Amino acid sequence: MQIKPILSALRQHxxxxxxxxxxxxxxxxxxxxxxFIIQQRLAHLSEPSGIDETHLFVVENQWVxxxxxxxxxxxxRADLSALRQLSSVQDASxxxxxxxxxxxxxxxxxLKPDQANATTEAAIYFADEHMLATLGLKLIAGRNxxxxxxxxxxxxxxxxxPVIVITKALAEKLFPSVDGHANxxxxxxxxLMSNRTTIIGIVDQLQSQSVARxxxxxxxxxxxxxxxxxxxxxxxxxxxxxxxxxDAAMHAAEPTLLAQSRKRVISDKDGLLSFAExxxxxxxxxxxxxxxxxxxxxxxxxxxxAGIVGLTSFWVGQRRRxxxxxxALGATRRDILSYFMTExxxxxxxxxxxxxxxxxxxxxxxxxxxxxQHLSLLYVFIGVAILLLLGQCAVLAPAxxxxxxxxxxxxxxx
Amino acid sequence: MLKMxxxxxxYRTEVVETYALRDFNIDVKEGEFVAVTGxxxxxxxxxxxxxxxxxxxxxxxYHLDGVEVSHLNDNARSxxxxxxxxFIFQAFNLIPDLNVFDNVEVPLRYRGMKSAERKKRIxxxxxxxxxxxxxxxxxxxxxxxxxxxVAIARALAGSPRLLLADEPTGNLDTQMARSxxxxxxxxxxxxxxxxxxxxxxxxxxxxxxxxHVIDGxxxxxxxxxxxxxxxxxxxxxxxxx
Numbered sequence: 001m002q003i004k005p006i007l008s009a010l011r012q013h014x015x016x017x018x019x020x021x022x023x024x025x026x027x028x029x030x031x032x033x034x035x036f037i038i039q040q041r042l043a044h045l046s047e048p049s050g051i052d053e054t055h056l057f058v059v060e061n062q063w064v065x066x067x068x069x070x071x072x073x074x075x076x077r078a079d080l081s082a083l084r085q086l087s088s089v090q091d092a093s094x095x096x097x098x099x100x101x102x103x104x105x106x107x108x109x110x111l112k113p114d115q116a117n118a119t120t121e122a123a124i125y126f127a128d129e130h131m132l133a134t135l136g137l138k139l140i141a142g143r144n145x146x147x148x149x150x151x152x153x154x155x156x157x158x159x160x161x162p163v164i165v166i167t168k169a170l171a172e173k174l175f176p177s178v179d180g181h182a183n184x185x186x187x188x189x190x191x192l193m194s195n196r197t198t199i200i201g202i203v204d205q206l207q208s209q210s211v212a213r214x215x216x217x218x219x220x221x222x223x224x225x226x227x228x229x230x231x232x233x234x235x236x237x238x239x240x241x242x243x244x245x246x247d248a249a250m251h252a253a254e255p256t257l258l259a260q261s262r263k264r265v266i267s268d269k270d271g272l273l274s275f276a277e278x279x280x281x282x283x284x285x286x287x288x289x290x291x292x293x294x295x296x297x298x299x300x301x302x303x304x305x306a307g308i309v310g311l312t313s314f315w316v317g318q319r320r321r322x323x324x325x326x327x328a329l330g331a332t333r334r335d336i337l338s339y340f341m342t343e344x345x346x347x348x349x350x351x352x353x354x355x356x357x358x359x360x361x362x363x364x365x366x367x368x369x370x371x372x373q374h375l376s377l378l379y380v381f382i383g384v385a386i387l388l389l390l391g392q393c394a395v396l397a398p399a400x401x402x403x404x405x406x407x408x409x410x411x412x413x414x
Numbered sequence: 415m416l417k418m419x420x421x422x423x424x425y426r427t428e429v430v431e432t433y434a435l436r437d438f439n440i441d442v443k444e445g446e447f448v449a450v451t452g453x454x455x456x457x458x459x460x461x462x463x464x465x466x467x468x469x470x471x472x473x474x475x476y477h478l479d480g481v482e483v484s485h486l487n488d489n490a491r492s493x494x495x496x497x498x499x500x501f502i503f504q505a506f507n508l509i510p511d512l513n514v515f516d517n518v519e520v521p522l523r524y525r526g527m528k529s530a531e532r533k534k535r536i537x538x539x540x541x542x543x544x545x546x547x548x549x550x551x552x553x554x555x556x557x558x559x560x561x562x563x564v565a566i567a568r569a570l571a572g573s574p575r576l577l578l579a580d581e582p583t584g585n586l587d588t589q590m591a592r593s594x595x596x597x598x599x600x601x602x603x604x605x606x607x608x609x610x611x612x613x614x615x616x617x618x619x620x621x622x623x624x625x626h627v628i629d630g631x632x633x634x635x636x637x638x639x640x641x642x643x644x645x646x647x648x649x650x651x652x653x654x655x
Contacts, residue, residue, distance in 0.1 A: 332524075
């Protein structure tokens with residue numbers, strides 16, 4: 001390898017060398033962090049909700065007028081009965097919210113009534129005996145609600161369910177067991193809004209309504225309460241279609257509900273949403289950020305590649321005679337190609353070394369300023385590999401042109 | 415050592431064919447010091463580039479050290495240039511980004527020689543041309559004569575069978591030209607085969623044998639009226655200064 005003479009020659013072209021190395025370093029620092037952010041966002045948006053989303057859809061039902069709580073409860077039960085009778089529907093339930101919705105109820109759970117601070121926050125979902133089947137939740141311990149346990153609750157009533165079903169993540173938080181089994185929570189008493197309640201069932205997973213970072217600590221700590229919400233504002237019907245019949249069920253749902261009563265509004269815009277749409281809405285900022293970071297990476301890499309092509313082409317043009325002399329002195333075309341490839345590899349390696357330091361520094365700043373996670377070294381290695389490979393690809397065309405320079409160029413006087 | 419027979423070099427464009435060399439014949443024996451002379455545009459530099467395998471020829475035969483070179487591929491030609499030929503150019507052709515040591519090292523690296531052997535040869539060559547103390551200097555820090563001496567050291571370091579010199583004193587003043595020429599004579603006395611292209615009759619006179627090229631052909635000087643015309647032209651120019 002001719003590393004020493006290449007380094008000697010580069011010392012005579014400090015400005016170009018330093019500029020391109022700096023560009024590589026900056027690109028590496030940004031690309032590493034951007035790739036890390038992309039990975040985090042993609043991991044976030046592909047986080048499992050714990051529910052069977054494929055054939056699930058949601059109807060946001062707003063009531064018209066001022067019906068009494070009893071009238072509303074009767075209407076809801078009639079609606080659910082009509083929906084469940086549709087041939088394309090597997091099951092249906094009703095709730096105050098649903099996973100990934102963004103808005104809903106969170107409450108603290110305590111182990112003792114006089115406990116000053118809650119042991120944990122948890123998402124509260126209203127549910128009837130059909131909810132587990134509708135959402136496709138997996139019951140891992142205990143039992144589901146019975147029909148006779150389901151009550152109804154007004155918006156201003158106290159939340160005091162006698163029994164609850166909770167998620168495994170919440171069970172483990174409330175009653176950590178040595179052997180890691182969530183069953184330890186089964187039959188235990190906890191306090192929800194200072195009201196005593198008993199855990200009768202544990203489901204494997206059920207994500208909270210919010211996908212925001214502030215809710216990440218209790219993202220899978222959820223409580224199902226055996227209640228129907230009779231709020232004059234409205235309610236959410238969750239409907240599980242039969243396999244392959246999602247479209248048919250979604251088309252049939254609104255006319256079926258309107259046939260039960262016309263005193264309701266189902267918005268044309270977002271009154272009827274498949275769960276795929278719910279997921280897309282929930283994570284659109286994550287997706288947008290991942291796309292934006294991806295575009296930033298591609299643009300930066302393209303600019304860096306263009307810089308390498310430009311500088312190498314300039315150097316090849318400037319050194320035509322020198323290349324001719326090298327050829328006259330015995331260099332093969334392969335030697336010339338190797339010279340420029342090695343030269344680029346040296347510059348890129350220098351830039352990459354500086355870039356690694358910059359990437360880590362930039363990440364530390366992001367950690368302090370935006371509470372980001374620490375950059376995994378894997379992303380630094382991936383970034384270095386991408387930059388070195390890009391450099392070699394970018395330099396290939398000008399290096400091949402250089403290799404075509406004839407040895408007779410050495411005798412040209414102009 | 416170097417034998418060209420009925421060699422031709424034609425440059426073709428869409429409308430015209432130009433013969434740079436036509437029925438060119440030359441035979442340089444091992445250990446000879448031959449000067450190739452001729453007016454500008456006569457084809458002597460073309461001869462040198464073909465002799466040095468820097469470019470190909472159109473017709474005829476060329477044997478270098480017993481090998482017919484017309485069918486050799488680019489790699490084989492590079493290898494012969496590297497191992498058998500030493501070049502001395504009018505414009506020195508040192509690589510400005512490299513110091514004297516690294517410049518002399520260039521052909522040795524392409525030969526794949528080990529570092530210790532390279533270093534030994536480089537220092538021997540530089541000592542021979544009297545520039546061992548300037549090994550770390552860059553070409554721009556040397557005079558023209560010193561640069562040409564470095565070029566000669568580079569040509570000698572690989573122990574070539576044939577030394578090709580293209581107007582080696584063309585860019586030097588009289589004193590420096592004399593010292594470079596004396597160095598070439600010394601190298602020749604030690605057994606090297608040298609072919610030197612020059613348009614300077616005085617320089618050519620120092621060689622063992624002169625070959626005159628006019629219009630791309632080697633001519634017999636005694637019979638060719640163009641030679642006498644050229645000599646008269648040179649004499650007139652010399653007296654007129």
